[in-house]
Amino acid sequence: MDLAAVAPEKKLDSTSIDEAIAHLQSEYPDAVSPDDREGYCGVIVERGRLVDIARVIRDDLGFDYLSSATAVDYLGAGDHLEMVYHTYRTSGGPALVFKAQTDRDNAEIPSLVSVWRGADFQEREAWDLMGIHFPGHPNLKRILMWEGFQGHPLRKDWREAYYEEDQKPFDSRWPGGHVHRAEEKNVFGKNVTYPPDIDLGRLMDTSEAAVYQSLGLGVDVERIMDKDGFETNELVVNMGPHHPSTHGVFRMVLTVDGETVTSLEPVMGYLHRNHEKIGERNTYLHNIPFTDRLDYISSMGNNHGYVLAVEQLMSLGRKYNPPTYRCEALRVMMVELSRIVNHLWAIGFWLNDIGAFFTPVLYFVQERERILDFFEAVAGSRMMCNYMRFGGLFGDLPDRLKSVSNLTNDRVRDYNTMQFLTEMINERIPRTIDELERLLTQNEIVIERSVGVGVLTREDAINYSAAGPLLRGSGVAYDIRRAEPYSIYPELDFDVAVEDEGDMYARYRVRVSELRESVRILKQILPRLEATAGESIWADGKPGAYAPRVPHGEAYGRVENGKGELGYYVVSAGGRGGSSNPWRYHVRAPSFINLTPMGIMSRGHKVADVVGILGSIDIVLGETDR
Amino acid sequence: MKLQELNQSEYPVPAELENNIAITSLSQLYNWGRRNSMWPMLFGLACCAIEMIATAASRFDFSRFGFEVMRATPRQADLMIVSGTVTKKMVVPIVRLYNQMPEPKYVLAMGACASGGGPFKEGYNVVSGMDKYLPVDVYVPGCPPTPQALLYGMIALQRKIDGQSIANGDDVPWYGVSSAEPTPVPVLGPDIIDPRQMDMIRRQAEAAAAELPSIGARDLPAATALVAASATADATAVADAPPVDGDALNFVLPTGAAPWAEAEDIREKRRLRALARKALRATRRAVAAEEE
Structure with missing residues (x-):
């Protein structure tokens, strides 16, 4: 990009969002119109010009990072499908949102993979779940469901086998009170009618070529597996879905x-548990425990992103109290503790992958257990904390920590809370990080295995929508806590960890620095907690409404989670007094999108390195497949 | 297990040989060996897998109870811990893995999802419980179960093994004469297909092609009533018949020991029930053949 050479263009890439929208409208008056639906923002782009305008947004306006691309089905509210794109500048600042609309029949929107490679998996997901066709996409196959599955399940008129009603609470349960098992109503457990020409023989074919073809890969398996000729020195190797290295x-x-490795194709969907479809049936509150189960290593961070998104929507309404200062401080503390857990886990299992089998992990799991003990004493559960609420929290810190479990080696039984925290933050965690560094950072084997392996360049990292340590390990100092701050991060003193090399070792170093930065943040949180002791975590002193009524609009709440940018795109249909269930609930999962550059990172390396590269991306399948 | 526990009290060991030899039954010896060397498969599905790893790690450490080491290959594993949500896409490899495990093999459903679908049950890609496809030995509730709960479940499985007998082929299929049939691997079609339902689907497809009223869920109540009627008839017929291999039972079951009498009763009932099930299957096959 020769932005520096063209002086007037250079100004464009630092304009405000309103100016950028005005620029687009003046350049493309017939193709760009502002989105004036109540509570919506951004522009609607005429889909025929989408690729051109996306290029302008990326190159001229400087929104070089495509954070999220997702589809919404507006059945009964315009009867169209809509792709929503959230783009950001890697220098920081809010999003430029643009949308493209298409009919529900023969849905077609041009692919943006030529502009942002990061749109690859997200468009495949939109095809799979919403049935939007993307001309120009290099490999438009189903990604979460299997090839041959009937229908596009996230469409509003698609009903699952155990369908009862569109929205919870179901009448039979409340106020009806008739609990029944879903199987009793649907004996086969399925809602498909098999087509008369169903070829059962083909489905039963378990030959290798048939299996790979059913995965919908771009790999020409038949050519490679042709054993008759002698020129086939290529080999197809399958890893997973049951493989100890795939996390x-x-x-x-x-x-x-x-x-x-000459090419690599990630195949996912083996843990696709329909988070978004279930989320659209649920009430807003119902979804909080479900978010726990996305990135199940750091559930507190997942809660945070979701409550931020819904709070954004609620703030559009008349009656809304923002969370109190103590509540924000507690949230940040929990999230930073989760980040420590996440990075310890990630580093430990990455070492597992490069050959230090399970010994280092044991040290890190030990430290994790202490933090989980604290979570258990505060929130009631070790892993699935379900701790945050809209405008508040499940509860304040107790005076004394008493673990729910009755373990003899339990370290939090009946401790003074602040004393426990002070000790943990000032002594134990720093000690663990020191130990970790002493063991690993200058370790010759670690350096030999990881320096120069799995390189992702700065340009690729941005273009592939990489996030978190993967992005910062490639020299992009992009941390949402600084780029678009939320909660009380603006007043906290910490640095964005960044390394330039873009290899596995750089990602490891980023994680270690982030561990230290998290401790630094936690040390600043402690006096804030002491200063606000006794204050309520709720704005008006009593818990907020359990079932919030949310006004019409859309919101994109995003947080810097351990694995990267975790975003929640929530659409509320509004209605009288507001809606109680989200119309659309989409999770921008860092683990999912970070896998997009897996192929280019692995090319040219050995099979054993692929395992390490996957470990250095740090994925968790609950979030990848949702 | 100590030597004294392995020894069965009804066969007294002379005082000078005490603590040197033990007299026991073959079943008890087998079970003692198996329960204390259960190797789980290194196989994680979802959130529960993290707690499973925590259970294997130093704080909880299930090696203490004989679950010595996790093996990544099914060929070396005795126990499959289904740790997480079973999706339709994943159940295919899971059943295949189960078939690859050597007998004796056990399945432990860890958590709400593996036991019955859990919070994700209503999802379109979620199998509501591992027991729809595989025989599950122990269910551990929780979302996710704490490591303590998982340990309890694993110990419960050991207790279950203690009660098994090599003389009863219906109790534990792998001690039977013939080799066990592999579990049919589900197929991914328009939706997941259990191969055991293939016939039904084919007939449904043919009916649809011939524009006949489809034999689907609507006809099922009638069909189940038919099967249920024949089942009760079978069960009474089986109950009236004399037990077939009573001698084999006497082989292991010590006579005269009061606590065992109850177990024998239970085992006898279980055997009769298994025979009834077999007869039921046979009649079902006959009915199906007649219909065709």
Whole structure:
């Protein structure tokens, strides 16, 4: 990009959002119109010009980072499908949102993969779940469901087998009070009618070529597996979905030449548990425990992003009290503790992947257990904390920590809370990080295995929508806590960890620095907690409404989670007094989008390095597949 | 287990040989070996897998109870801990993995999802419980279960093994004469297909092609009533028949020991029930053949 050479253009890429929208409208008066629906923002782009305008947004206006691309089905509210794109500048600042609309029948929107490679998986997901066709997409196959699945399940008129009603609470349960098992009403547990020409023989075909073809890969398996000729020195290697290195049920299909990887295709969806469909049936509050189960290593961070999104929507209404200062401080403390848990876990299992089998992990799991003990004593559950609420929290810190479990080696039984926290933050965690560094940072084997392996360049990292340590390990100092601050992060003193090399080792170093920065933040939180002791965590002193009525509008709440940018796109249909259930609930999952550059990062490396590269991205399957 | 526990009290060991030899039954010896060397498969599905790892880690450490080491390959594993949500896409490899495990093999459903679908049950890609496809031995509730709960479940499985007998082929299928059939692997079509339902689907498709009224869920109550009627008839017929291999039972069951009498009763009932199930399956097959 020669932005520096063109003086007037340079000004454009630092304009405000309103100026950027005005610029787009003046340049493309017939293709760009402001989105004037109540509570919505951004522009609606005529889909025929979408690719051109996206290029202008990226190159001229400087919104070089495509954070999220997702589809919404407006059945009964315009009867169209809509793609929503959130773009940001990597220098920081709010989003430029643009949308493209299409009919529900023959839905078609041009692909933006040529502009942002990061749109690749997200468009495949929109095709899979919403049935939008993307001309120009290099490999438009289903991504979460399997090829051959009937229908596009996130469409509003698609009903799952156990469908009862559109929205909870179901009448039969409340106020009806008739609990029944879903199987009793649907004996087969399915809602499909099999087509008369169903070819059961083909479905039963378990030959290797058929299996790979059903995965919808871009790999020409038949050519490579052709054993008749002698020129086939390439080999297809399947890893997963049951494989100890894939951190869960994830599958990679590699083409190797000798031992060198020539191409890699991630296959996912083995843990696709329909988070978004269930989320649209749920009430707003129902979704909080479900968010816990996205990135199940750091559930507090997931809660935070979701409550931020819904609070954004609630603030559009008349009656809304923002969370109190103590509440914000507690949220930040919990989130930073989760980040420590997440990074310890990530580093430990990455070491597992590069050959230090399970010994380092044990040290980190030990420290994690102490933090989980604290979570258990405060929120009631070790992993799935379900702690945050709209405008508040589940509860304040107790005076004394008493663990729910009755363990003899329990470290939090009947401790003074502040004393426990002070000790943990000032002594134990720093000690663990020191130990970790002493063992690993200058360790020759770690350096040999990780320096120069799995390189992602700065340009690729931005273009592939990488997030979190993957992005910052490639030299982009983009941390949402600084780029678009939320909660009380603006007043806290911390640095954005960044490394320039873009390899596995750089990502490790970013994680270690972030551990130290988290401790630094926690040390600043402690006096804030002491100063606000006794204050309420709720704005008016009593818990907020359990079932909030949310006004019409859209919101994108995003947080810097351990794995990267976690965003929630929530649309409320409004109605009289506000809606009680989200119309659309989409999770921008860092683990999912960070896998997009997996192929280019692995190319040219050995099979054993692929395992380490996957570990250095740090994915968690609950979030990848949702 | 100590030597004294392995020894069965009804066969007294002379005083000079005490603590040197033990007299016991073959079943008890088998079970003692198996329960104390259960190797789980290194196999995580979802959130519960994290708690499973925590259970394996130093604080809880299930090696203390004989779950010595987790093996990544099913060929070396005795226990499959289904730790997380079973999706339709994933159940295919899971069943295949189960088939690859050597017998004796056990399945532990960890958490709400693996036991019955859990919070995600209503999802379109979620199988409501592992027991829809595999025989589950122990269910551990929780979302996720704490490591303590998982340990309790694993110990419960050990207790279950203690009660098994090599003389009763219906109790534990792998001690039977013939080799066990592999569980049919589900197929991903328009939705997931259990191969055991293939016939039904084919007939439904044919009916749809011939524009006949479809034999689907609507006809099922009648069909179940038919099967249920024949089942009760079978059960009474089986109950009236004399037990087939009573001698084999006497082989392991010590006579005269009061606590065992109850167990024998239970086992006898279980055997009769298994026979009834077998007969039921046979009649079902016959009915199906007649219909065709």
